[in-house]
Amino acid sequence: MANERLRAALLERGLTPAQLAEKVGVDPKSVERWINGRLPYRKHRYTVAALLKVEETYLWPEGLTKEQTAAASESEIVAIHPHRWAVPRDAWSRLFSSAESEIGILVYSGFFLADDSGLLRLLADKAAAGVRVRVLLGDPDSAEVAQRGADEGIGDAMAAKIRNVIVLYKPLRGADGAEIRLHSTTLYNSIYRADDQLLVNTHIYGTPAGNAPVFHLRKVAGGGMVTTYVDSFERVWEGARPLD
Numbered sequence: 001m002a003n004e005r006l007r008a009a010l011l012e013r014g015l016t017p018a019q020l021a022e023k024v025g026v027d028p029k030s031v032e033r034w035i036n037g038r039l040p041y042r043k044h045r046y047t048v049a050a051l052l053k054v055e056e057t058y059l060w061p062e063g064l065t066k067e068q069t070a071a072a073s074e075s076e077i078v079a080i081h082p083h084r085w086a087v088p089r090d091a092w093s094r095l096f097s098s099a100e101s102e103i104g105i106l107v108y109s110g111f112f113l114a115d116d117s118g119l120l121r122l123l124a125d126k127a128a129a130g131v132r133v134r135v136l137l138g139d140p141d142s143a144e145v146a147q148r149g150a151d152e153g154i155g156d157a158m159a160a161k162i163r164n165v166i167v168l169y170k171p172l173r174g175a176d177g178a179e180i181r182l183h184s185t186t187l188y189n190s191i192y193r194a195d196d197q198l199l200v201n202t203h204i205y206g207t208p209a210g211n212a213p214v215f216h217l218r219k220v221a222g223g224g225m226v227t228t229y230v231d232s233f234e235r236v237w238e239g240a241r242p243l244d
Helices: 004-013 017-024 028-035 042-052 066-075 089-097 117-128 143-152 157-168 225-239
Strands: 077-081 102-106 132-138 178-183 189-194 197-202 214-218
Touching: 004 028, 004 042, 017 028, 017 042, 089 117, 089 189, 089 197, 102 225, 117 132, 117 178, 132 143, 132 157, 132 225, 143 157, 178 225, 189 225, 197 225, 214 225
Parallel strands: 102 132, 132 178
Antiparallel strands: 077 214, 102 189, 189 197, 197 214
């Protein structure tokens, strides 16, 4: 059966089979065979996926066994912190400093970040350097934010924190390459992304986010954890509205 996903990915990237073959270092006939359904060697699958900026398992779902996928996903866990306050302070700046193409922040308020002038300056500098910076804040007028405030026992203070954060983000709002949107989703995790690295702050009922665990993840070929969180971020982004 022909690999229509590979064919479509080539078209989306504007590449011919011959051009892909040159980049991968194989004969053009090999690429034609891949398009016609042959499974490439693992090293070639990885290289092609990286060049086309898609997941290896998307192009070749049968390429990895369940055991291999599980092992790769487990390898994506760099560290687990029992509480957000236990994350080393410089871990946040190191995360965002490492970004070369993408920074994403999905929170309700994320006040601890917005209140750090050094981190705000870092985000603005990254945007100015061509990194895409996207920030998702909870809509302070939404029922979801009100419910989260009630769950944490702080009531309207959650919405007030978000309004304060909006003010604190003012320097970033005018930066080219940076965009802030408001969302009204039930947030199960706060996500802090720098390219293929994530800090994921879980949300626990009745517990402030600062007391909940944080997972440090880094993308590994064949793994699925980072992709799952990144896809979630994108779905929230698509349904959010621009702040301004």
